[in-house]
Amino acid sequence: MTQDFDFSTTLGTAWFPSPLFTASGCASSGRELSQFFPLSDIGAVVTKSIMLKARTGRPTPRMAETPSGMLNSIGLQGPGIDHFLANDVPWLVENGARVIVSIAGETVDEYAVLARRLRSIGGISAVEVNISCPNVENRGQVFACDPQASRAVIDGVRRTLGGDLPIIAKLSPDVTDIASIAKAVVEAGADALALINTLLGMVINTDTMRPHLGGKTGGLSGPAIRPVAVRAIYQVHAALPSVPILGMGGVRSGRDALEMILAGAQGVSVGTASFSNPSAVLMIQNELLGLLKAKGFGSLHEAVGFAHRDELADVE
Amino acid sequence: MSYINSKAEQISSTILSNKRVGQYHQILLNVGAVVKHCRPGNFVVMSVGGENSSLILRRAFAISRTSDRGEYGGTLELIVAPHGSGSRWLCSQPEGATVDLVAPLGTPFGIPTTPVQALLIGGGYGSAPLFGLAEVLKSRGCRVDMILGASTSAKIYAPLEGKRSVSSLKIYTEDGSTGIMGKVIDPLAQLCELGEVDVIYSCGPMGMLAAISTIAQTHEVIHQCAVEESMACGVGICMTCVLPVLKDDGTISMLRSCIDGPVMDGARVQWASVGQSS
Numbered sequence: 001m002t003q004d005f006d007f008s009t010t011l012g013t014a015w016f017p018s019p020l021f022t023a024s025g026c027a028s029s030g031r032e033l034s035q036f037f038p039l040s041d042i043g044a045v046v047t048k049s050i051m052l053k054a055r056t057g058r059p060t061p062r063m064a065e066t067p068s069g070m071l072n073s074i075g076l077q078g079p080g081i082d083h084f085l086a087n088d089v090p091w092l093v094e095n096g097a098r099v100i101v102s103i104a105g106e107t108v109d110e111y112a113v114l115a116r117r118l119r120s121i122g123g124i125s126a127v128e129v130n131i132s133c134p135n136v137e138n139r140g141q142v143f144a145c146d147p148q149a150s151r152a153v154i155d156g157v158r159r160t161l162g163g164d165l166p167i168i169a170k171l172s173p174d175v176t177d178i179a180s181i182a183k184a185v186v187e188a189g190a191d192a193l194a195l196i197n198t199l200l201g202m203v204i205n206t207d208t209m210r211p212h213l214g215g216k217t218g219g220l221s222g223p224a225i226r227p228v229a230v231r232a233i234y235q236v237h238a239a240l241p242s243v244p245i246l247g248m249g250g251v252r253s254g255r256d257a258l259e260m261i262l263a264g265a266q267g268v269s270v271g272t273a274s275f276s277n278p279s280a281v282l283m284i285q286n287e288l289l290g291l292l293k294a295k296g297f298g299s300l301h302e303a304v305g306f307a308h309r310d311e312l313a314d315v316e
Numbered sequence: 317m318s319y320i321n322s323k324a325e326q327i328s329s330t331i332l333s334n335k336r337v338g339q340y341h342q343i344l345l346n347v348g349a350v351v352k353h354c355r356p357g358n359f360v361v362m363s364v365g366g367e368n369s370s371l372i373l374r375r376a377f378a379i380s381r382t383s384d385r386g387e388y389g390g391t392l393e394l395i396v397a398p399h400g401s402g403s404r405w406l407c408s409q410p411e412g413a414t415v416d417l418v419a420p421l422g423t424p425f426g427i428p429t430t431p432v433q434a435l436l437i438g439g440g441y442g443s444a445p446l447f448g449l450a451e452v453l454k455s456r457g458c459r460v461d462m463i464l465g466a467s468t469s470a471k472i473y474a475p476l477e478g479k480r481s482v483s484s485l486k487i488y489t490e491d492g493s494t495g496i497m498g499k500v501i502d503p504l505a506q507l508c509e510l511g512e513v514d515v516i517y518s519c520g521p522m523g524m525l526a527a528i529s530t531i532a533q534t535h536e537v538i539h540q541c542a543v544e545e546s547m548a549c550g551v552g553i554c555m556t557c558v559l560p561v562l563k564d565d566g567t568i569s570m571l572r573s574c575i576d577g578p579v580m581d582g583a584r585v586q587w588a589s590v591g592q593s594s
Contacts, residue, residue: 025555032320032552032575048555056560056570060591063548063556068370070548074555077570214591222372252372275549276363276372278418279326 006299007289009043009266011244012166012191014125016043016098016267019300020257020285023248023271024049024102024128024170024194025074029088030095036278040096042285046269047088049104049130052114054080058135059214064203069222069250070272071201073215075135076104081117093123100168102128105153108143112156119161127165129157129190132172132197134219144172144197147184158189168246170194171232173225178232179239192244194269195236196229221272226250230263237264237305252280254287261288261300262307318576320552321421323353329362329417331409332388339470340441341396341407342380347419351390354382355424356449357542357579360394361550363416364402373548375402378519378578379420380444381451381478392419395444395473421550423579425449425517425540431457432514435507436482437500437528438464439520440471445542446519447478454481461512462486465500465524469493501527508535515540518582522590529582539582545573560586 009019021044027033030045039045057077064071078084081103092099101124105111111129118127131153132144143149154169161167169190171181182193198219205212229249237245247265251257252273260268268288273280297303332344347354359378365371380393398407409415425445428434434453436446443464450460460481465488466472472487472494479485487495488502496502501524507513508531518528519542532539548554551574558570559577562584571577 026553028553028555035320035322035324035551036326057555057558060556060558061546062558063373063546063554065371065373065548068372070373072548072554072556077555077558223370272372272548275554276374277326277416278549278551278553 005289005293006301009300011126011168011246011267014166016125018043018285019261019267020281020288021046021100021246021267021269022274022281023269024130026271026274029084030092030097031088033274033278033281034095037282038096039092042281043267044098044100044125045092046100046128047084047102048078049076049102049133050078050081050084050114051076051104051106052081052110054078054083061212061214064212064218066201066203066220066222067224069220069224071203071213071218071220072198073135073213073218075215076133081114085117085121089121089123098125099123100126100128102130102170104130104133108149108152108156111153112160115157115160119164124165126168126192127157127161128168128170128194129154130170130197132170134172134174134198134200134217135215142172144170144181145175147181150181151184151188154185154188154190166191168192168194170197172197173228173232174200179235182236182240182243186240186243192246193236194246194248195232195265196225196249199225199228221250223250223252226256230259233260233263233265234307238308238311241305251284252276254284254291257284257288258291258303261303262305264305264308266304320575321358324418324421324551325350326416326418328414331411331413331415332391333411334407334409337395337475338473339397340473341398343394343396343406345392345394345415345417346388346390347392347417348390350419351382351384351392354379354392354420356445356452357423357425358420359422359550359578360392360417360419361421361547362406362418364405371402371405374418374550375406376547376550376574378445378542379448381448395441397441418551422574423577425542425579427452427456428458428515431459433459433512434461435513435516436460436462437516437518437520438462439500439524440466441473442520442542443473446517447475447481449517450478450481459483463488463500463503465489467491500524501531504528504531505535508532508537513537518542525582526587529585529587533583540579541582541585542578543573543580543585544578547574550574560589562586
């Protein structure tokens with residue numbers, strides 16, 4: 001990447017040459033974006049959350065543009081874990097991409113079953129456990145809204161995986177106290193946290209006078225939610241300063257990525273920005289590197305959580 | 317599983333001209349060598365609104381016509397209806413402005429290897445890609461008949477130069493302000509019965525495409541339609557533009573209209589299930 005600047009990062013035991021990642025659900029399985037840049041050039045590809053069985057997802061319309069954002073209501077459409085592991089992961093590995101596999105289950109047990117399938121697969125850097133997809137039929141299924149349910153899912157995955165693969169728990173901002181959920185999943189064995197998933201939202205079509213989305217509600221993403229993400233990262237980093245955070249939510253420039261790093265993120269995922277610019281991850285990576293050097297940091301690590309320095313001084 | 321158009325490139329493109337044509341804008345873009353890979357039916361996506369815009373999603377536009385000659389080298393033409401915030405922004409751009417473009421994307425219309433009788437049906441500005449298609453079909457020795465329709469005269473897009481490639485052109489408007497009062501599907505069953513149609517190519521609103529599919533299937537006429545679903549990215553990563561489509565193995569899949577379309581086999585699209593819960 002660069003000779004004089006250490007841009008590398010870690011999430012648990014996994015090492016990445018760059019802190020820029022795709023966000024799950026915003027890069028499919030990576031192949032489409034490889035038309036625009038070599039996937040090996042970025043930190044890692046976080047694949048679209050995969051479920052046990054093939055899933056058709058929600059009806060259309062699945063999308064609504066909102067001010068500086070969008071609602072999506074995909075409903076985890078995908079080919080199922082077996083097809084995914086047989087086709088998509090080998091392709092990514094062959095093409096030199098570092099791979100973080102995102103999994104989503106309907107029950108606590110299903111997450112463990114998914115994790116078991118990953119144990120024997122080579123080339124995976126880490127597992128993202130998506131316990132916060134808002135596009136499920138039953139809000140009770142959003143495990144990340146409840147500390148006990150979150151803990152149960154991560155505990156099951158941890159027991160299944162043993163110490164082999166780092167676990168990244170993806171949390172929802174739609175909670176009263178995100179730090180308490182973060183603590184619960186870390187106690188259960190999560191090595192890192194992905195902050196944040198989309199916020200639950202709705203658009204009503206004023207012509208039809210009905211909810212616009214086929215699934216009625218959807219997940220809000222894009223620059224509109226960035227301050228929510230920065231706040232969540234800041235709060236969780238303050239509560240758990242040693243736990244690595246993968247920050248995401250509306251990042252569309254190097255400046256936005258730097259903001260998340262300063263709040264406490266050790267890595268940054270780019271999601272919706274890839275929809276408007278398929279080479280966004282690479283562009284943001286280059287901009288972030290330039291900004292960190294311009295600010296006088298000697299490494300990425302020095303900048304992580306730098307916005308907290310006054311509070312740390314107060315404690316001392 | 318299908319993949320993104322292997323010729324797709326992200327380029328910065330200059331707007332060479334922006335002319336109002338009826339209720340639409342005809343926008344000519346300088347795209348260089350990319351034009352060699354653009355086929356009728358392919359589309360482009362572009363970012364709109366400028367760097368700090370609150371419009372964060374790419375807008376998709378069908379390629380109307382292309383040219384690899386002339387003083388600018390490769391150019392492509394879009395016909396844009398200024399209906400939404402993104403298309404209004406594009407229509408307000410002056411000549412010389414640059415736009416970030418990905419082209420070409422999606423599947424093209426299939427071109428027959430032997431001369432056939434082709435019927436091209438366009439609804440509103442859905443006629444735009446059909447004129448480029450007509451040129452290709454004519455050059456292959458096909459007879460090309462065209463039917464265009466819209467709610468009213470101002471929404472018909474039928475440029476003079478485009479008419480040269482078609483053997484016949486019929487226009488239908490719902491208010492009767494131009495051509496025959498009625499809809500494009502009105503004469504379709506009869507034309508099929510007379511054996512005057514081997515292949516139907518269509519582009520326009522989904523309701524029109526569904527109605528054509530029903531008639532085409534009854535008469536066992538091949539129907540290639542360019543579908544229209546709202547897209548966030550156009551490059552296959554957002555999964556918003558899906559349609560239920562019957563696959564070879566008999567299963568129905570939610571296929572991305574940006575990757576497996578926009579041109580699809582009308583007989584395979586499950587029109588009744590579009591927008592329905594699975």
